Amino acid sequence: MADEEVAEQGELAITRTGDKLRLAREAAGLSLADVASRTRITQRHLEAIEKSDFSELPGRTYVTGFARAYARAVDLPEAEIGAAVRRELEEDEYAARPAYEAYEPTDPARLPTARLAWTLAIVAALLVSAYGVWRFLSVEPDDALIAAQNRDADASEAPATVADDAATKPAPGPVAADAPVVLTGLSEVWIGFDDATGKTENWRTLDPGETYEVPPAYIEQFTLRTSIPQAIKVTVGGRDVGQIGPADTLVKNISLKPADLLARAEGNDSAGAPAATPAR
Template sequence: MTDEDVAPEQGELAITRTGDRLRLAREAAGLSLADVATRTRITQRHLSAIEKSDFSELPGRTYVTGFARAYARAVDLPEAEVGAAVRRELEEDANGARPLYEAYEPTDPTRLPTARMTWTLVIIALLLASAYGVWRFLSVEPGEALIAAQNRAADASEAPQSDAAAPPTSKTGSPQLAIAADAPVVLTGLSEVWIGFDDATGKTENWRTLDPGETYQVPPAYIDQFTLRTSIPQALKVTVGGRDVGAIGPADTLVKGVSLKPADLVARAEGNGAPSTAAPATAPLPKG
């Protein structure tokens, strides 16, 4: 057997983590980390951490599986398979961190643990079990448990919404200035914030997180098909054609069904009393 016959087998054995598989798929497709970041809207720093399977570098384990699945879609790998593999690795990492203990022989009285050591081991085991349960709950993809929980809480905590279909008017009751239908809608994270895009049935089809200072221009297709939701409205700045529309809901309150159409967002800005960058309309002269 030649060296050339052995090399491929050693290369396959070297791929032990899902991050290695994603990196090799990216390189085979001729893509850079910047290319994948553009496709997934995930920062290069987080993508690099996924390739290294260094999940501690990510903003929270809640997002690890979702980020990995988005990466898999970008390089044409089966996202469900990649997501399941990442969950297994997270579970293996958590189990590997548990302390080992020596098994004592009941027949040897000199090696029996003291009552104090026994209680210490019991307390440690309970703490580890509690921590593992919390981790398992938080590690479920946002597309499954987190979004479902927000939908269940919506009726109780949803912010009051104005009628977006009503024709926008200024404080004087006259129609406000028209806004271009294709005016860019830009979302900016004031701190780390989760945002989702709901379809006509209220189901969240797309979601992402924005880092502090990160901007995201909403695609035209999203403006026509989806509405915006977030649970931290005070951490999100929304602008239309460079104009700040103001707060889209009370702080720390789930808001949903926010129309992304420029005219509706400007109408919301008028209702919030947000400053306008447009020239003021001339008031009509009083009739003689």
């Protein structure tokens, strides 16, 4: 009887999704480094997921997607893990809301009209913000939200204009067709690699100053996507190809082939500004 009570208390102690992921990883004999290799997610972000400390992640937009990738790596049902993480996000957001206390002034001299108006405005703004965050976090980042971002990216595509002084710029030196493609984080930035169907198979984050040389297999099979184009530097054989899209806009279908990136670099040089049209 005592053993059953201890077992029951142990089960009740596992109240967070991160605990379930950690126990599944340990049961599979995997280390955090093994999961990081499978998911392309940094170890410190995986540790934050295991602790259910979502504030340590680069942005709550990707919390559910990271948790689902972790679940796939340890053979847990990703849909259930995603739903559980969303519930925890909603609970954390609700707990952070300020308690509202009704106040009825009896003496107008003690609470001027202007002060009451400001109080009501602040309370209304907090309620609207909380509702907006709840609506934002209730959408799955790897289906409806990403689909909406894709539509925004397609709608924002426009040809680059040619600058008047393009002819005065010196022609860059030749770059080998098999030159290495290197991604450098200018600030913390999320990047993903899409297959031919547009599905994001792999993703990772780059810390400020971190470099990542794209494997040859990725160059041939995948295209690049990111939601913070200004936070990533792309070079081919050491040559900067310029910003790959408008700031704070989801860009996708960025070809990683050196020839395509060099063509993009030449277009950026002639336009004098980053091209807004991702490579197809």
